[in-house]
Structure formats: C-alpha cells, structure tokens
Amino acid sequence: MSDTLTENSTSISLSPEVTNSYEVVIGLEVHAQLLTQSKAFSRAASDFGPAPNTNTDPVVLGHPGTLPTVNRGLVEMIVKMGLATNCSIRRFSTFSRKNYFYPDLPKGYQISQYEDPICHDGWIDIELADGSTKRIGITRIHMEEDSGKSIHDLTPTDSLVDLNRAGASLIEIVSEPDIRSSEEAYLYLTQIKSIVTWLDICSGNMEDGALRCDANVSVRKRGAEKFGTKTEVKNMNSFRGVEKAIEYEILRQIELIESGGSVVQETMLWDANLRQTRAMRSKEMAHDYRYFPEPDLPPVIVSETDIEEITSRLPELAPARRRRFTEEFGIPLYDAGVLTDSREVAEYFEEAIAHLPTKSEDRFKGISNLMMSEVMRELSERKIGIDRFTIDPKRIAELVEMFASDTISSRNVKDIFAEMLTSPKSPKEISEEKGFVQVSDESFIEETVDAVLAENSDAVEKYRDGKTSLIGFFVGETMKRTRGKANPKIVNELLRKKLDGGA
C-alpha cells in the first residue's frame, strides 16, 4: 500500500502530446438513496438521524423466519427515474441476493436486482461547454437495499456499527462507457442530480452520501479498437471530487502505460486530502458474489396502466423547462439556466409571472432580474432555499409591475425589497409609507411643467435659440416642485414636446 502511495505523486506531469495520444473511457455507477418513508423491504423508518440502531426491525436485522416485502414507493420512484431517463421498463422483474460478509450487513447478503433490472437501455443528454449536447447511454437502473454504517473513529479501540441505514431504499444507475472526459463525467452527474431532485425521489446530496458515484476509468491509444483495462474509483464525496479523482486516475494510468507497465483491474480509493487515488483491493467479479434469485420476494409486475399513470404525473424536467422559459417568456438562455437550477426556483418564477397583472416580456425579464440578483443574494447570504424565503411570488410580481409601469424608480425597488424582507406589507403600502410613489398623472405633471416654463421665459427663449442643454434645468425645476415624485420620463417627454413643439 505505501508503495502505491509514494509512487503516485499528486503532481503527475505528462506532456500534452502524450496525454492527447490517449482516449479516455468512463462509465459511472451512481447510487441514489430514495426518499421513501420506510425501508426498501420492511416497515422500519428510513431516517438516519435518530440514535444509532433505533430504526431497525427484525427484517432489517435478518432474523430467521422474517420475510421482506417490497416497498411500493421504491418501485414507483424507480419507474419515474427510468421514464425520465428514457429507459424501457420491464413489466416483470425479479430480485437477487448478492452475497458478501460485512459487519454492517447483518443478513450476509444484499437484496438487489441482477439479470433483469426494472429499467434498462435509456439515455440522457448532457450539455457541453460549447453548447452542443451529447447523449450518454444508461445501461440499467436497478433497485437494492443499502448497508448499515461502520464507524471506525469514535473510540480508539473498537469499530461500531449503526444499522439505521441498513435496508434503506437505493437505486443504482449504471451508465454505458460513453463518457470521454472528467468534465463530461461531472456534467453527467449534475444532470442525474437535477433529474432525481426534480422528480423529488432523492435529495441529490453527495456530501451526506445520498448520491454516491463510482467511476470506472480506462484509457486506450487513440484509434485502438478495444477498450483498455478499467479501474473503479470510489470514495468521492463531492461533484468536483469526482472530476478531480478521474483526472488523477487518467494521468496515473497513462503514466503507468508510458513507463512500460499495464493497468490492473482493481478498485481505487480517492483520497481528497492527498488528491490521489490508491489501490484498495482487486476487483471482485460477479461470480464472487454468488448471485442467486431471492426466494422470499415475488417478482415486481408493472402494468401498462401503472406506466401510463406514472408518466402522466412526471414533472417537466429542467432542460425542457429551460427551453420553454426562453420561448414562452423571451428571457435569455442564461437566465433560464439559473432559474431552472432547482424545481422550487423555477416554480417560484412561474408563480410570480402568473401574478403579473400585465403579461409582457419586460416584466418577465424584470422578475428574472430581481430573482437572479436580490433574491438569490438573500438566499445565499442566509443559506436557505427559496421554500423558506420570506417574500412570496405575488409581492415580487407586484413590485416588478410597479417598476415596469413607472410608478417607482429602480432605486425604490431596492429599498422596498429590503423592507419586504422583514415586513409582510405589500410593495404598494411600503412605497406609500415611504412616499416613494412616482406621480405619472400626466395632467398634474403638465400643470407643473407649464408653471415652470411660464416662470422662466428667459430660459425658454435661450433654449429655443439653441441652448438645448437647459433641458436639465427645466427637469430639475419640475422635479423640485413635485418634491421628486414626478416620473422623470414623463417630465422629460412633456418638456421636450412643449419646448421643441413651440407651444
């Protein structure tokens, strides 16, 4: 082990000519912890927060004579995921036992699916930096149960086992070896996160292990027909961590081959502190697990009606919604990307639009601007999601409407927004209290403009003789008389009409 560590310096340097002569091949295996209330095959609560070993039951603990039952929620969620990733759904699929010994696996086997996973042969599109899209095949998505957790760092002499997570619902999403770079792997993974969170089947959180990724990585000389030998990299706990681990592993493999060695099929562990991968164990083969059919569970049968019913309840996902936002509301693609980052944000935006009394593109863009600046800033400062934001979409729409109809200035928008954060009052009430409301009543402004012009006939003459810069003076005088409340745009228009029109 220590040999591997010293061999793998964190800074592998290879010339671009060398690295470019290789093609990278990556396939990802992603585990997603599902948000089912109870566990995959028992009634025990699927909540890992309480005191260790409290959310277990005889089924989870593998007591003799207990029988598992399939959680309907698990089946429904995986079918949703399969449909959202363009998979075919098996009408009939079975469970298998994957046998291995581990202290946090009381039964000595994991219930999984092997030969006939419920979802297979799908794909998702990822969007590359240059704007083009690339299709990544999904080999299979299957159901399984999680293991418990071994805790090695709580006492100096013992390892502890917490079985709260044992038996929790998991799905495993296996990609085709279609990914060709660490960036593509990162994009694929963020896309998977987007889908599971939009479907509301998984928190998508990598940091706490709700989403876990194993990366299968190999390299081959460009033009070679056969794939190179792959290694499987584990233990990354962030999206960027996956990207970095793959980058490192690619260089390690190329260096190894360049120096006359060959890649061994093995499992590598990513060490985020040392920023390197190191060999953990030689890769198990399927036969090591002695998969065999799970005799205690009936097959899962999904009917045509089930599929139709679930399809009808699928939400519009991020890429489709992003496209629609640009087409329906005329907002830039960039805005649409930010506003579809999460389903909650996208729904907030649409709700605000629904509250606008006047539907026009400047107002849609106004809501988008306000959300991307003031709202997002507030959310990130307070580290909260939009679901906990104190201003509802209706008041945001009212605020944007007031600005778009020239009732208040952009400066006022900021002040009213700040006030709304801590007050339930409407933007109209706040602006009245603060004396913000701009006067756009033309006849009132016209009276004032007429008075200003009548009292300054000298200046009017000079203006008409060519000193047009005096417009600023007239605007200033008018604004002074209205104590700053006249809408400056209307004041300007009226003044120019009267001065230039010779009235």
Ligand code: ADP
């Ligand atoms: P194993 O039998 O070792 O588990 P699988 O064929 O089941 O291998 O594939 C596991 C994952 O590895 C899949 O995501 C697949 O796309 C990927 N994969 C398969 N072969 C390669 C390869 N040569 N290089 C990179 N990834 C690969």
Ligand code: MG
């Ligand atoms: Mg496999």
